Structures are given as C-alpha cells and as structure tokens.
Amino acid sequence: xxxxxxxxxxxxxxxxxxxxxxxxxxxxxxxxxxxxxxxxxxxxxxxxxxxxxxxxxxxxxxxxxxxxxxxxxxxxx
Amino acid sequence: xxxxxxxxxxxxxxxxxxxxxxxxxxxxxxxxxxxxxxxxxxxxxxxxxxxxxxxxxxxxxxxxxxxxxxxxxxxxxxxxxxxxxxxxxxxxxxxxxxxxxxxxxxxxxxxxxxxxxxxxxxxxxxxxxxxxxxxxxxxxxxxxxxxxxxxxxxxxxxxxxxxxxxxxxxxxxxxxxxxxxxxxxxxxxxxxxxxxxxxxxxxxxxxxxxxxxxxxxxxxxxxxxxxxxxxxxxxxxxxxxxxxxxxxxxxxxxxxxxxxxxxxxxxxxxxxxxxxxxxxxxxxxxxxxxxxxxxxxxxxxxxxxxxxxxxxxxxxxxxxxxxxxxxxxxxxxxxxxxxxxxxxxxxxxxxxxxxxxxxxxxxxxxxxxxxxxxxxxxxxxxxxxxxxxxxxxxxxxxxxxxxxxxxxxxxxxxxxxxxxxxxxxxxxxxxxxxxxxxxxxxxxxxxxxxxxxxxxxxxxxxxxxxxxxxxxxxxxxxxxxxxxxxxxxxxxxxxxxxxx
Numbered sequence: 001x002x003x004x005x006x007x008x009x010x011x012x013x014x015x016x017x018x019x020x021x022x023x024x025x026x027x028x029x030x031x032x033x034x035x036x037x038x039x040x041x042x043x044x045x046x047x048x049x050x051x052x053x054x055x056x057x058x059x060x061x062x063x064x065x066x067x068x069x070x071x072x073x074x075x076x077x
Numbered sequence: 078x079x080x081x082x083x084x085x086x087x088x089x090x091x092x093x094x095x096x097x098x099x100x101x102x103x104x105x106x107x108x109x110x111x112x113x114x115x116x117x118x119x120x121x122x123x124x125x126x127x128x129x130x131x132x133x134x135x136x137x138x139x140x141x142x143x144x145x146x147x148x149x150x151x152x153x154x155x156x157x158x159x160x161x162x163x164x165x166x167x168x169x170x171x172x173x174x175x176x177x178x179x180x181x182x183x184x185x186x187x188x189x190x191x192x193x194x195x196x197x198x199x200x201x202x203x204x205x206x207x208x209x210x211x212x213x214x215x216x217x218x219x220x221x222x223x224x225x226x227x228x229x230x231x232x233x234x235x236x237x238x239x240x241x242x243x244x245x246x247x248x249x250x251x252x253x254x255x256x257x258x259x260x261x262x263x264x265x266x267x268x269x270x271x272x273x274x275x276x277x278x279x280x281x282x283x284x285x286x287x288x289x290x291x292x293x294x295x296x297x298x299x300x301x302x303x304x305x306x307x308x309x310x311x312x313x314x315x316x317x318x319x320x321x322x323x324x325x326x327x328x329x330x331x332x333x334x335x336x337x338x339x340x341x342x343x344x345x346x347x348x349x350x351x352x353x354x355x356x357x358x359x360x361x362x363x364x365x366x367x368x369x370x371x372x373x374x375x376x377x378x379x380x381x382x383x384x385x386x387x388x389x390x391x392x393x394x395x396x397x398x399x400x401x402x403x404x405x406x407x408x409x410x411x412x413x414x415x416x417x418x419x420x421x422x423x424x425x426x427x428x429x430x431x432x433x434x435x436x437x438x439x440x441x442x443x444x445x446x447x448x449x450x451x452x453x454x455x456x457x458x459x460x461x462x463x464x465x466x467x468x469x470x471x472x473x474x475x476x477x478x479x480x481x482x483x484x485x486x487x488x489x490x491x492x493x494x495x496x497x498x499x500x501x502x503x504x505x506x507x508x509x510x511x512x513x514x515x516x517x518x519x520x521x522x523x524x525x526x527x528x529x530x531x532x533x534x535x536x537x538x539x540x541x542x543x544x545x546x547x548x549x550x551x552x553x554x555x556x557x558x559x560x561x562x563x564x565x566x567x568x569x570x571x572x573x574x575x576x577x
Contacts (some may be wrong), residue, residue: 031229035354036369036373036374036377037275037354037388037424039374039378040378040380040381040384040387040388041381041384041388043378043381044381044382044384056375056378056379057218057219057376060370060374060375060378061219061220061221063221063458
C-alpha cells in the first residue's frame with residue numbers, strides 16, 4: 001500500500017466517509033467534516049497510523065494534503 | 078471623526094478625489110498615510126498615534142528578523158515581537174484595572190502599601206491593530222507570509238483608516254498585495270463601494286440607532302423594569318449590535334473600495350447559524366479566524382492526545398481570551414466563557430444529539446433546521462446579556478426578572494392605542510414617539526426587502542432607471558431619518574465596537 005492509500009484510509013476512518021478520494025491538492029474545504037474542530041483528531045490518527053510525531057510549526061504550516069504527505073514521507077523514509 | 082459625521086464625509090470625499098487625481102503610486106501612498114494620521118489624530122488622543130507608530134516599527138523590524146534567522150533564534154524573535162507588541166495594549170487597557178484589583182486585595186489583607194494605578198486612557202483601535210501586527214509576525218514565522226521590505230507600505234497596511242478603529246483585522250497576505258496603489262480606475266468597484274457605504278450608513282442610523290433608543294434606557298437602569306421590557310431590550314440589543322457592527326463594517330469596506338482596496342467581510346447572516354461554531358464562522362469573521370488560528374489551533378494540537386476533552390478545554394480557554402480581548406470587565410469574561418462552554422459541550426455532546434435527532438427521524442428536515450437556528454440565536458442572545466449589562470449584577474438581575482411580572486396584557490392593549498399605554502407604564506421610555514416608530518418600521522421593511530432582493534438580484538444588472546430609483550430610495554430614507562432623528566446625543570451615535 002502506498003503512503004497515499006494509507007493516508008486515504010485514515011481520512012475515511014476519521015471522517016466516516018468511505019467515498020473520500022485524496023489528491024495532493026485536497027484541502028479542508030473539499031472534505032465535509034474536516035474543520036478546525038476535527039483537525040487535531042485527524043492529525044492524531046495520522047501520527048498513530050504512521051507511528052510518527054509532527055511538530056507544531058509543521059502542522060500549522062500544512063496547506064493541503066500534499067504538504068501533509070511530504071512530511072509523512074520524510075519522516076518514514 | 079465618526080463614519081456617520083459630516084466631517085468624515087468631507088474628509089472622505091476630499092481624500093477620494095485627490096487619490097484618483099494623483100496617479101503616481103508613491104504620491105498616493107503619501108496621501109493615504111497622511112490621511113490615516115489626520116484621521117487618527119481627530120480622535121483627540123495624540124498618544125494613540127505614538128502607540129500605532131511603536132507597534133508598526135516593532136512589527137516591521139521583528140518581522141524581518143524572524144524571516145532572516147534560523148530556527149531557535151527565529152522562535153525567540155517571534156515571542157519577543159509578540160510580547161513587545163502587546164505592551165502598549167496591556168499598559169493602556171488592562172494595567173489600570175489589574176492594579177486597582179491588586180490594591181483592593183492588598184487593603185482587604187490590611188497591607189498599607191499600594192501599587193500605583195495608571196490613568197485609564199482611551200484605546201480606540203489599539204486592540205485591532207495589535208492583533209493585526211501579531212498575525213503578521215506569526216505568519217512570517219510559519220513561512221506563509223514574506224516580511225514586507227517597504228516600511229511605508231507596511232505602515233499603510235497597519236494604519237489604513239477605513240479599518241483602523243474597528244477592523245476588519247486584515248491578514249498581511251490579503252491586504253499587502255493590494256497596496257501597490259497602481260490599479261487603473263475601476264468604475265464598477267468604486268461605485269459599489271459608495272453603495273456599500275450608504276447601505277452601512279442606513280443600517281447604523283435607521284436601524285441600530287433606533288433600537289438603541291429602546292435598549293439604552295433599559296440597560297442604564299435595569300432595576301426599574303421587569304418582564305416584557307427586559308425581554309424586548311435583550312432581543313433588541315442582539316439586533317442592535319448586529320446592525321451597528323455590520324453597518325460599520327459595510328461602511329469600512331465601502332470606503333476602502335473607493336480607494337480600490339478590498340477588505341475582508343466580517344459578517345455572513347450570523348443569526349441564521351445552526352450551531353454556535355457556525356455562528357462564529359459568520360460573526361466578526363476576521364476576529365474569529367484570528368483566535369481560531371493563533372490561539373485555538375496551537376492549544377488544540379498540543380492537547381491532541383486528550384482527544385475531544387483536549388478540544389473542549391482549548392475552546393474554553395480560547396473564548397475566555399476572546400472575552401478578555403473585549404475588555405477586563407467581568408461581563409465580557411463571562412460572555413466569552415459562555416461561548417466557550419457552548420462550543421465545548423457541543424463537542425462532547427455532539428454525537429449524542431445527532432443520535433437523538435436521527436431516532437426522532439428529524440435529521441436533514443427543515444423543522445430541525447428551524448429549531449437549530451432558533452436555539453442558536455437564543456443561546457447567543459442570552460450571552461449578549463452579560464456583554465451589554467453595565468455589571469455582572471445587572472446581568473443576573475435581568476436574567477432572574479425576564480419572566481417575572483410580564484406586563485403582557487397591559488402592553489398588548491398598549492399596542493392597540495399606540496403608544497400611550499406602554500409609555501404611561503414607563504415600559505419603553507421616550508423611544509416610542511410616533512414618528513420614530515413609523516420610520517423604524519419602514520426601515521426594517523425596507524431592509525428586509527433590499528436584503529432579500531439583493532440575494533436574488535444583482536443591483537448592478539438592473540436597468541438604470543430601477544437602479545437609480547433604488548439609490549434615491551435609500552438616500553430619501555436616510556434623509557428622513559436625519560430629520561426625525563432623536564439621536565442627536567453623541568453617545569448614541571458612537572459605534573458599539575469603538576471601545577474594544
């Protein structure tokens with residue numbers, strides 16, 4: 001499973017929507033339920049899935065799924 | 078110089094004409110900065126100009142240092158910049174009240190020593206531009222914004238007069254790129270700016286100021302009332318603050334558009350929100366985005382291990398700070414905390430209420446939507462009581478006397494023989510002069526008509542005859558308002574958010 005597939009799986013679980021398809025350009029505006037309140041749950045789920053830990057500055061700087069993906073790949077490679 | 082004053086109108090028109098006569102960007106920059114200084118000086122508190130200059134310089138230099146330096150140092154510059162930016166605000170607004178409380182405590186403990194209490198000065202605009210400066214520094218730290226190389230452009234970003242006193246709190250990324258001031262004349266934008274300004278003026282003078290006639294006397298002396306007058310004052314205040322603040326924002330956006338600059342809208346039908354977090358996405362948007370991005374998100378992320386309890390605590394602290402931002406009074410703090418508690422409980426109870434709605438087969442029905450709008454509006458209005466009341470004791474009195482001694486029957490008969498009965502009972506003092514009622518009613522109908530129409534029809538696409546007809550109708554109504562206005566008293570004309 002590629003990192004993108006794995007990430008898509010986490011998104012589908014967190015937002016309880018099996019129809020979610022991610023692209024690097026996907027932002028919070030594109031996914032129902034992805035708002036500032038659920039953001040920390042998503043980050044926590046991603047961290048647990050990939051067994052990594054993000055820094056505050058990193059998370060606040062994520063602009064889209066592509067940024068998140070890049071950070072995961074650097075941490076897991 | 079208040080937006081609704083004749084002096085401001087002259088100042089605005091002169092600056093507008095000069096701006097469009099001059100084509101050279103550097104001269105336009107000088108003109109606008111000069112206008113900003115004049116505008117701020119007109120408040121009669123010259124020290125405010127020093128504060129603005131101080132915060133501008135500090136943020137400009139710290140912004141550059143944050144950008145230039147590598148990470149551990151970068152963070153230190155960020156924190157130093159934020160703290161230095163906050164010093165004037167804390168000193169002017171919070172220190173006098175804080176020190177007074179300290180002295181009360183000291184005397185209660187029978188300590189003869191007391192801390193000096195600095196004088197309470199007016200701080201119009203300071204909390205708004207301080208927040209803007211802090212957002213600029215944080216955005217540079219997060220590398221979502223480049224530090225501005227031109228000091229003059231940065232100064233204009235900080236001091237632009239339409240947004241100086243009450244916001245919108247602009248992000249550097251939204252406003253700075255528009256400050257090159259070299260755009261060719263855009264008739265459509267300028268015209269819609271003037272229209273928006275007039276619309277804001279209408280909301281403020283014809284609706285907000287008229288509601289104030291009923292709200293102010295009741296809140297000034299709550300103990301003289303019970304029942305219906307209190308209920309009316311509380312609900313009318315909810316509408317007053319909306320029309321006042323959104324009217325101001327329309328005027329600010331309109332003035333800025335006359336200079337071909339688009340500011341961020343602050344309101345999006347907030348009282349149609351279906352829950353409290355929806356409300357905060359629609360009310361004072363630039364402020365709620367600020368507290369969300371710079372206070373709530375970092376707190377929530379640091380406590381993400383605690384899952385929804387971490388989110389709930391982050392919400393309560395964020396809204397506590399939001400209340401404190403409005404002022405160091407207990408009423409504002411309770412107002413903020415109430416919103417924090419509303420939001421936190423919706424995070425924790427959200428899944429259960431969803432289940433209940435599902436079991437009642439109410440999900441996605443219009444009935445549920447109406448119920449949610451009704452509930453949200455009432456929760457917000459309840460919190461406004463603490464925001465508006467002169468003290469927390471007054472607020473408690475209002476809440477405990479809302480439904481006692483209702484006066485419904487006397488007041489209903491009063492409506493039939495306007496307005497003598499209610500006036501005799503001193504339920505709605507003075508405010509019910511007959512012309513005032515008529516003008517107010519006409520204005521509300523006119524507002525609903527235009528607001529509903531505006532959503533369906535773009536005024537600019539109407540045939541010229543209709544369009545100018547609509548403009549003249551607004552002007553005629555405004556003129557009527559001026560003629561019959563009972564709000565010559567300056568305290569009524571000030572915008573509510575000036576004090577923050």
